[in-house]
Amino acid sequence: MKLHSNLDWLKHPRWWALLVIGLCLGYAIVTVAVLPVWSLVPIAGAWLGLGWLLRWGEPASPRPPVRVWPWSLVPLCLWGVYVYLAESFGIVEIGAIFFHLQAGISDHGGSGRLLAAALYTLAMLALLTAFTWLAGHDHRWRLADRLLALVLVASNPLFYSMGQRSAAIVTDDGAWLDRRFVTPTIEQAPDDPPNLLVLYLESIEHTYADRERFGDAYASLDALGRRGHVFEGVRQLENTGWTMAGMIASQCGTPLMPAGLLHDNQFEPLGRVVPGIRCLGDVLDEQGYRLSFLGGASTEFAGKGIFYRDHGFDRVMGRAELEPRLEDSDYVNDWGLFDDSLYDFTVEEIRRLDNEDAGPWGVVNLSLTGHAPSGYPARACEARQGEFDGEDILYSVECSAWLTFDLIDRLEEEGLLENTLVVIASDHLTMRVSAWEQLIAGERDNTFMLLGKGIEAGARTQRQAATTDLFPTILEAMGFTIDRHRAGLGVSLLAEQPTLVEQHGLADLAARMHEETALQQRLWEGLIPDGRQQESGQATPRQVLEAPEDGADEATPIMQ
Template identity: 65%
Template sequence: MPSRFFSAPPISSWLPITVIGLCLGYAITVLTRLPWWTLFFFAMVWIGIGLKLRWGRPLNARYRKVWPWSLAPLSLWGIYVYLADSFGNVDLGAVFFHLQAGMAEHGGAGKLIIAVVYTLSMLAVLASVTWLSRHDQRWRLTERFLAIGLLASNPLLFGLGQRSAAVVADDADWLDHRYVAPPSSDQEDAPNLLLLYLESIERTYSDPQFGDAYSDLNRLGERGIVFEGVQQMENTGWTMAGMIASQCGVPLMPAGLLHDSQFEPLKSVVPGIDCLGDILAAQGYRLSYLGGASTEFAGKGLFYRGHGFQSVKGKEELERQLNDSEYVNSWGIYDDSLYDMTVDEIRRLEDADDGPWGVVNLSIAGHAPSGFPAQSCLDRQGPFDEQDILYSVECSAWLARKLIDRLEDEGLLDNTVVAIMSDHLTMRVSVWDQLTMLDRENTFMLIGDHLHPQRIQRDATMLDGFPTILEALGLSLEEHRAGLGTSLLSDQETLVERHGFETLNERLREESALQHRLWEGLAPQRRDTDTTPQEQVIETPADQTEEVDIMR
């Protein structure tokens, strides 16, 4: 028989068909809310069709050594499925920012193992597609059309196309025109500030279906102001972005091609704007940051040191203060140890009696996918199954309330505003399907002697946390605004209330001028802009039907 005619043994086609079927079924369950076990149903359907149509062993088979067109598109889809499986929602901004800001000391040993498994699985898929294309002329004819379909449907490429279009967009400064520089005026008898970021502890966990997981935060909320309706806009959905949104009033648009040295890490983070630390430092505040994870990861140390904080401590610095050097996790310091050190830091600042202080703290217990509950929680709640995120949510909430109680009992919160926030909505966890069926909200509450307990329902984003905290501290804001945010303590409309959540995200995808503002000083070339102060911008007919003054 001529060599070009090749009839493979029937059993030889089983393996590539089965590999593709299992991976396809898994991808479908990742990208939908279907339970994991349904992957076997999709795999069996795929295998059944393949056997029925004799994929890989057609009559009069003609073997040809070819390289399929679809290998690269399949690889890109593999990357997207991995990101969706790991984080729930794929945020290209997060990917680009972490590549430039640095991912050292990420603490994700488990993620590395998963990445290796994904890589091996994708190699098996690519080998299977190659085998079928070489042994079945029908696959050779159709897979090039498959390649086009894969490229056209990949959300990664769609997102890249949107960002590329923003470079030449006619209306690429819509957000920048609405940016309001924060105040610089002095204030008397300024209160202290304690800002607690609870990793991934969104207010959605207060829903009754999650039991008592959020109950300790509900109890804390009874002492102060609870803000309901704080949504998560694009480019604010990871830790550094959530911090910048709530401390600078802007979404974190990565430096991208503005960075003057593309192959080196960033040397500063959003240097073109003033943030909470800059404002408070100018008021004479002594500022400290303490976080359980490394400050080297995602530029946290660069951000805080570059925006007015005198003391910045993360995993590397705090490990040296532990009584038990082995009491750490893959990300860093457990929350009970972190909060003990936070109390010590506040005592130090109080004893110095040298003007107001501000302490920003980032917990770690609620970190996806299952959290890092502290030993004190294990002693209180019993054994941890290493899976249920609600166990870690309850731990994080309880430790936060315990910290506030402890500080109040010692008199360390006199004349102090306490802000408690989630840094962002959680990523993929064990109750992901239940969370995504609800209207998800970030945690945001304020506690202080002069703040009357109440619940405020507003359509807002984390951008509005920035001016809200400033007004709670007694600073006077022009039209109750700072950055792109609006104080939720005022009656002024937020950008979401004025324009709608979807419009805000759409405008962000088209924006380039705000990106230039954030990274001013890093761009090798910056387009000329009008340096005259902007007074007020009037809505265009495309924005609204009535001509009124807008929120710049």
């Protein structure tokens, strides 16, 4: 009987309501602040202790319960969305959300997140129910509800990002970045232009090269780097932190600022991707290059196929085109082909292009092995590394690095890389993975290295740069002479001119990007209704520099 009476408190709804709220609060703090999982217990315990002390749900002077729909329910839901995104991706970019909603998310490989989404939904329903009960049974929570709703809205990083972007409408200067944009111009081409092979390694950032934190996971890429020129310090600007944004940054020299409300038809997917600018494919196509793109995932996802077809590529092959060619049709993952299969098809494509003997070729390849949260290591890695536990991202990093090393060796042995510049780069910094706490413990940078004829073996360059600087660097490494060593917002890392990151720093550039409207309109030229362009007052980029210091890094304003 005594035990029964001691457990009677468990029957009271207030404790269940407080427990649900405490657990959700603890999980949110642990996720956003990147605390150890065990921290959830003391946070929830402190919440329950505070609830007992203040008699939440059972006030000393109770009022009759009422049926109420608290104002805080919607802000709580939006916080739930943010926590889910932070747990899934680590760094939440509002631009990525807008872009994927407009470019299309069909054929994505995130089915593994569906269970997590379902659990989050159930947890949010429990939280909303608990909060509604608490507000209905404790008048103090009803009185504080509207203030709490305002606090929840003001503190949500999603609203903060959207508010910053909205401020661009009234900013004093919405063309700061656009004035620094240089349309890529080839002033002189080499007599014998090289072929080009670009290998994007999904999420395999250069940060993994730190052996103290990550062991030998990056060792194979270090070995490749000793054959060529390694660039360190390639940082990540805002709006370059997902695959399409990373590829556009490195091939077009600009962050991917989503079309947003500039899109002519908000209820249909984008028909073109950054149609207003010239990218690597456009430049090489004009120089007579035959261009191919290969990736294991669907080209329908996030406008990938649209971008490459629209910017000079002759052949664009993804899951739909390559999967029927597999010997084992079951050897696929959620996203598409494993990288050992993809690299086999890449070798075949380079053989085809090389045998045609019809001028230089360019191949861009996008891997999958390092994809967050745990990667998709290929079967070819198991014999070398042992069984994969399904969670350790370092296993996948090591697999991706070794597969890349093996691909380069195979191509060199066949003589397919003669007169070829090889570019190895991460598409972006990795999103939330099992090694997340180690990754964010210090500065992070992207992988970028060059190999090939004329590239000094063992060379290393340490500069504060961004992936936007890859575009002009690749062109100059191929032997092209370009206008002022610049293309887009990028500056060649083979030249002495300072990069935008060196001049202004990441924080200042991020602030400028939040205010920018002219560059956004440049990117999406052709999708903006004429009337809206005229109303914006930025139909032409002839703008006056507001302050001399803003133009200190410009010889003259860029006029288009």
